[in-house]
Amino acid sequence: MAHRARRWRKATNAAAFVAAAGLTALSLGAAPGASAAATPRIDLRVLVVDNGDSPVQAITAQLRSTGIPYTTIDLNDASRPTVTAAFLADTVGGTPRARFQGVVLPNEAPFGAGSAEQTALEAYERTYGIPQVDAYTWAHPEVGLEYATYNGSLDGQAASITTAGKAGWFGYLDGGLTFEDNSPTIGESYGYLAAPRAGFTSYVDAPVPGGTGTGSLVGEYAHDGRRELVVTFAYNQYQQQFRLLARGIVEWLTQGIHLGQARNYFAVHVDDVFAPDARWDAERNCTPGDIDCVGGGEEGTPIRMTAADAAYAAQWQQEHGFTMDMVYNAGAGEEWKTENGGTDPMADRLLADKARYRWINHTYTHPFLGCVQDTSTVPWSCAKNTAGATQYMSRADISAQIRDNNDWAAAKGLPIDRTELVTGEHSGLKTLPQQPNDNPNLSGALSDNGVKWIASDNSREPDQRAVGKALTVPRYPMNVYYNTGTEAEMADEYNWIYTSAADGGSGVCESNAASTCLAEPLDPATGYDTYIVPQEARTDLGHAIGNDPRPHYAHQSNLAEDRLLYPVMEKVLGDYKALFADNTPLENLRQSAIGTELQRRAAWQAAVAANKVTAYRIGTTVTVTAPSGTQIPVTAPEGTKKQNLIGGAVFGTPYAGARSAWATPAALQSALTLKLPS
Incomplete structure (x- = not known):
């Protein structure tokens, strides 16, 4: 049997605070000139004032990922709109309207203290009770802090969530986090630590380096009838400290009532189950x-x-407490069994435990489902017929690979979902540079077998797209290689890829702008545990805490011999548990559910971008309209109910101290209506 081989592939008082937070979330001021009894409408949209710096762009990325509509004012655009009272508020049907539920600023006064725009914005916030996030500013009395007792690098700095933070918007965290320090030679974080003044409640503190006491890094400053969330450290959207705090920043900004939802996800696909994988040759x-x-x-x-x-x-x-997805090739397993005496204890054991896993069709024998490969040259090319047209695997042959694997699973009682498919090497889909288009026979074969969700490689195609009637589910390749069974093999191949030619590597890292060469080759005996595992686990955890449901994938070879995959998964799960409270579990979804989530997000973002969504709250009532059939993501406080013609039912499912869900209007209603707790 020829053993398939593939190329390597590349995350104050606590009780008082809780009560105040609940009241603040629902408090609404009266518009100027309106009667005291008039309850204004607050549109569920955020205003972002962007100066081009990474902190504002990080918060914007979190809004976008969550699904929260926002309007951006680009301070670097000479033709931008002017912030005036009329820009911020108006009247709809006789009801005063605040057009934004929260405001993100690059600092406390980007328009200039006392300027007309700054004055208009502050009056708006004061009138309607609108929160303001200062994305990054220095510590000084104008933001409720004493002057900094420390300013400088925060690399490797431990920080903690205060009692007020745990009781309120940051209660989804277990209590501590550490600023990244990924390079001893590069400064990654900078910030200010200072003591609060009157009116300031710190949510995130850190000890003063080289000094005594603590200083605030994130906190709320209540003053002059306004509230600001003051952040005194710089960050970007990819840094772990921001990803950990991003949820709390957005929940504070929206006071826990907003369109969109964010959860943390982690799923691992194990490809090639029942099949063997070829082995890396350290000499060649x-x-x-x-x-x-x-x-x-x-x-x-x-x-x-x-x-x-x-x-x-x-x-x-x-x-x-974690379920893996076993992505199986039954025919390859049957071939192995025939060639090895007619028995297969490994397959017998997996089948005995079949109910413990999720199973995904990986085709019967793992052939390449794209063009016919001409291997007479390196790299290979697509074979052509006499007319010069590309030759492809036929629809019948692709369909047979899918069908035979399904039939085998049915005979063995495997609990599969026939709508899911992972093709070998993601073949059949376009493979650049040789095959720039999908196999034209692929979509028909998917339809023949009822496939709705076909896996793709996120490193090649990060966005979901249609393949006939099916949709792709992008997967993250893990840096745990399919062709390695031992730590030494893994370190050797890693060295070849990530070491300069002068140090004995391939030198690919020197010519690839997206790559970084190792300072020196890894020790084959220790490099996997001390370097590769932490690096890969950090990357995977970054995906998991970034509201990204895409699954990760490795191979059955990584569960064999030195069992390379387990240390990575254990570190991801262990680090997550240490960071997050029990009310914020990792969501471990199967491929079809991940595909559905991505599909809903795309439809939602399209509806928002086309201005086809209207959402607002008046008092304790939230109303959302969207195009018919659109699933609407909403996050709201505990106690929120979805209204229908005969009453209400509890809305959503609990997550991170709130409730959230994809929802549609109740029967015979044109709008989704929620009743917030009073």
Whole structure:
């Protein structure tokens, strides 16, 4: 049997505070000139004043990811609108309207203290009770802080959520976080630490380096009838400290009532289950059997799980409360069984534990489903017929690969979802540079078998797209290589890819702008545990806490021999548990649910971009209209009810101290109506 090989692929008083937060979320001022009894309408949209700096852009990214509508004023655009009372508020049907529920500013006074625009904005916030986030500013009395007792690097600095923070908007965190320090030679974080003055409530503190006491990094300044969330450290959207605090910043900004929702996700697909994987050759620096591995030579012993590995997988899942997706090739397993005496204890063990996993069709024997590959040259090319047209695998052959794998699963009682598919190497989909288009026979074969969700490689295609009637589900490739079974093999291949030519590597890292060379090669004995695992776990955790549901994928080879995948997953899960409270669990979704989530987000963003969504609250009533059939994401406080013609039912599901859901209007209603707790 020829063992398939592939190329490597590349996250005050607590009780009083809670009560005040609940009241603040629902308090609405009266518009100038309106009667005291008039309750204004507050549109569920955020105003972002952008000066081009990374802190504002980070918060904007969080708004966009969550699904919160926002309007941007670009301070660097000479033709931008002027901030006036009329720009910020008006009247709709005789009801005074605040056009924005919250304001994000680059600092406390970007228009200039005392300027007409700054004065108009402050009057608006005071009149309607609108919160303001100062994305990044220095510590000084005008933002409710004493002058800084420390300003400088925060790399590696430990910070903690205060009692007020835990009781309020940052209660989804367990209490502590550490600022990233990924390079000893590059400054990554800068900030100010200062003591609060009267009216300031700190939510995130840090000890003063080289000094005594603590200083605030994030806190609320209540003054002059206004509220500001003051952030005194610089950040970008990718840094872990921001991703941990982003939810709290946005919830404070919207007072816990907004369109959109954000959750944390982690799913791991294990490809090639039942099949063997080819092994990396440390001498030739390639994988024999791979069509790009030139120079002859025999294939090494393939990597394949044993019965003990299969038993360990089930035990590990139970101990860690986490379910893996087994992406299986039944035909490859049957071939292995035939070639190895007609028995397969590993397959028997996995099938005995079949109910413990999720299973996904990976085609019967894992062929390349795209163009016919001409391997007479390196790199390979798509074969042409006599007329010069590209030759592709036929619809019948693709369909058979999907169908036969499904039929095998049915015979074995595997709990599969036939709408899900992962093709071998994501083949059939376009593969640049050789195959710039999808196999034209692929979409028909998907329809033949009822496939709605086909996996794609996020490093190639990060956006969901249609393939006939199916939609892609982008997956993150993990830097745990399919062709390595031991830590030494993994470190050796990693060195080849990420080490300069002068240090014995391929030098690819020197010519690839998106890559960084290692300072020196990793020690084969320790490099995997001390360097690769922390790096990969950090990347994966970044995806997980970034409201990104896309799954990650590795291979069955990584559950065999040295069982390389487990240390990465354990670190992701362990670090997550240490950072987040129990009310904010990791969502572990199967492929179809991930595809649905991405599909809903795309439809929602399109509706918002087309200005087809209207959402506002008046008092304790929230009203949202959107195009018919559109799923509407909403986040609201505990106690919120969805209204229908005969009453109300509890809205959404609990997450991170709030309730959220995708929802549609009740029967016979044209708008989604929610009743907030009074």
